[in-house]
Every structure is written in C-alpha cells, then in structure tokens.
Amino acid sequence: MSKKVRVRFAPSPTGPLHIGGVRTALYNYLFAKQNNGDFILRIEDTDQNRYVEGAEKYIIDTLNWCGIPFDEGPGKDLGHGPYRQSERKLLYKKYADLLIKNGKAYYAFDSAESLDAHRKDHEKKGKTFIYNWHNRLKLNNSLSLSPEELETKLAKGDSYVVRFYTPQDEILQLTDIIRGEIQIDTNILDDKVLFKSDGMPTYHLANIVDDHLMEISHVIRGEEWLPSLALHTQLYDAFGWEPPKFAHLPLIMKPQGKGKLSKRDGEKGGFPIFPLSWGESVGYREAGYFPETVINFLALLGWNPGTEQELFKLDELIKTFDIKKVHKAGARFDPEKTKWYNHHYLQEQEDKVLLKSFKAVLDEKLIDAEVFDLSLKDNDDYIVGVISLIKERASFVLDFWELGSYFFLTPTSYNEKVVKKQWKENTSVILNKIFSLLESLEDFSSSHLEEIVKKWIGEEQLSFGQVMAPLRLVMVGDLKGPHLFDIMAMVGKKETLNRISLALEKL
C-alpha cells in the first residue's frame, strides 16, 4: 500500500501572504483532498530576525477565508506537533550532530569577517566565493583542523556553524513531478550551512527534519525552492530517509509578462496582491472579491484542465485538478480576468446575501445625504429590489452605489451632453403631458406603466426616443440604468412626479 498523502504549506511568518503563496496553499489543499490526505500548516519561523507580529494569524485567517482550512497545524495537533519550528528548536541539534557523526556534515569556525574578506577578495578578481570542495580544506573547519585542535575549540566553546559536506564529482539525479528529471553536478554546489551559531537550524535542516517527522509524502512549493532540491535530496540520503515527492510550481508573472508579480505591480495597476488587507495594502477580501473568485483565478494560474472550462468551484477543482499538468512556464497574472470572475460569482450570490454588504455601503454614502424617502435606508425589501435591478452590470458590491445611487437620491444635475442632444424644443410640453398621465394612474407597477405610456406615445404620434430618452434623463440624471419602467415603479409615483417637475424647473 502506498503511503498516506500528507502535504504541508510551510510559510515563514515574515509578513502578509502574497497571492502566490495562497496558490501554493491551494494546490496543496486540492492535492490532499483529492487523495483523501491531510493538509498541514507548518510555521517556519527559525529566522527570528524576520519574524513579523500578526503574520501567523494573517496566514490562518487567509486559509479560512478562502475555504481551505488546514487539517493539522498550530492549535490543532494531531500527533505531529508542535507545528511552529521555533517550538521544535531543541529537536534539530540532534540531527545536525548525527550528520557530523556520519561524516555528512562538519563544524566550520570561520568568522563572519574572514568569510567577508574572502568574498571581497574574490569579487576583486571577478569571481564568486563558494564554500565547497575546492577550498574547504584551506578554511577554518573540522576538515582542516587536527582532532586535537577541534577538541580544544569545541571545549572552549568557540562559535561554529554546521555545514553540509557536499561530495565531489557526483551527478545527482533529481526528480520533480512537474519538471521531470534534472541532473546536477555536485561540484557546482556549496556546502550550505545547516545549523547556525545561534543554536537555530537553517531553513534547509529544519525543513527536511520536519517533513520527515511529519510524514510528508509530497512537497508542493514555489519554484524559488527548486535550487534547494539538490541539497534536500542529499540530506534525505544522508539521513537514510525516504524522500517525499517534489513538485515546484511556476512563478506568477507580472501582467505585462516578464518578471515576478510584485507588490509594486499591484500598486501601479490598482489591484490587490494580498488576500486580506495588511497595513495600507487593500486585500482581495476588502476590495470586494469573493473567496470563490480568488480560488478560481488562482487555480488557473499555472494549471488548466485542457478544456475550455474556466469556471471552477472548490469541490470541482478537487475532482479535476492534476498536479502533473501544472505548467513549467510562469503564469501571467491578468487583473481584468479577476474582475471577470468576480462579476460571475457576484451574479451567483443571492440578493439577500448581498443585502448586508450593500447596506454597509449605503450607511456610509447616505450618512449626510438627503434621501427622498428616509425610510428606504432601512427597507430591506426595497434594497433587495434595487440589487436585483442593477446587479447584472456590477462586478463588486461597491459598484452598486455607482450604478444605483438614484434609487435613493433625487438627481440634481443632468449629464450635459445628453441634455444637449435629447432636450428638444417640445420636450417640456411632452413631459408636462406625461406628468398628468402618470398622476392619474393608480397602478404604478412596471408592467402597467409600460403598457399605458407606450399606448399614449402611439396616440400622441410621438417617437419612442422623444419620450423615453428625456424621461430617463429626468429619472436617472443620465442615459444609463435598467429598464426605465422598473426604475419608475421602484421609486414610486410621488418621487417620479417629483423628478419630472424638478427637471422641468431646471432644464
């Protein structure tokens, strides 16, 4: 029987998650769920200098908001915890020692200053300093020191790091689910630090030890970690552990194509880069995107099902997603497409569900405004009615105001271009007549209004445009909006007549 699928999302709490990180979490989640596996959250906080307060909570809030919660992680220990590396600190030293004992790693006492001097010296000659087979015997470490010298240094408590002993002249065979077979010559690798002088493991050691102890079956992570695969594979080998399978996801690229999508691209292009707001940066959630939107567009950044289908909900993604079909090439981010998805998911929401968010917008917009009928502000049926009329053109709840403010406020100005074009000599006469016609009506429903007004236009031998365009201008202040008779019925007879007389005064 093959091993149980266990995957992990292993962010470092150094700030808010970039949407690329959310995609990594999503692909892990999808892979876990489609294989009845476990999705684990591990917080990689060994670098205390880069630790940012609130980042862990942000990560967890993001996963929950997206609807991809972890099965196991901080606060949810199912036997493989703790899940914060800082709380596992004591555990790693033993593994560093084990590698030293087996000749797979060594102590290095080189001071920061001496390494810096080497680096500068190399730079002067146009070379790069690499700590590895070609110079390690000349540097200050347990390979170059005599056993006695080493003993003395350790006894004195000299500060050291532990470095991996990369073998010379070997060709490593690496396997990646997405990229296939990769060959690496060990001679180009450096002897990476595994354990630091401050008693903390580096990312590499902690990551491998934890993936092993947490019984991770598949490592799915960003392409930026591909260069570490050679070391990680060798570490598994050095410990004699079976390695997990690896999949390195392509980068998410700028809308223009070249280069990795950055926070600055978002600022320039006016779109979010973070799932939730962080400091000054507005997140997808706060900008009015639905979690369904974020899940959908992220899933398709780097993968597609090989069909024309673009709309996917989470449960469908679990069925369809295929890690083997993830692309090697970077995926271009398209901010317009994210709006398109949001438009779709907005249409899917029930009007009643949108009511709450729209009411919050209205509260803000109407705070000092003169609503023609104050009771409308709290009239849920009315507001739901408005939503149903304008929703089709909206991509965000925030658009509702732009699209439908006239359902609450009487237009006091009119689009001048439209006035010039539509307000003709006989318009006042026509509107005066319409006023009387509408005043006489008892049934002010949309369908009745339509029937009566159309009949009247015929009787008066007027054209449709002569009546409908100015009437819309009067009701809306512009030539936009849904079906005119719906608007009139919605705001009611009193307000409709009010708007007509107001326009007759003003225009």
Ligand code: GLU
């Ligand atoms: N802590 C690493 C990061 O922040 C995790 C890399 C990995 O998944 O191995 O991206």
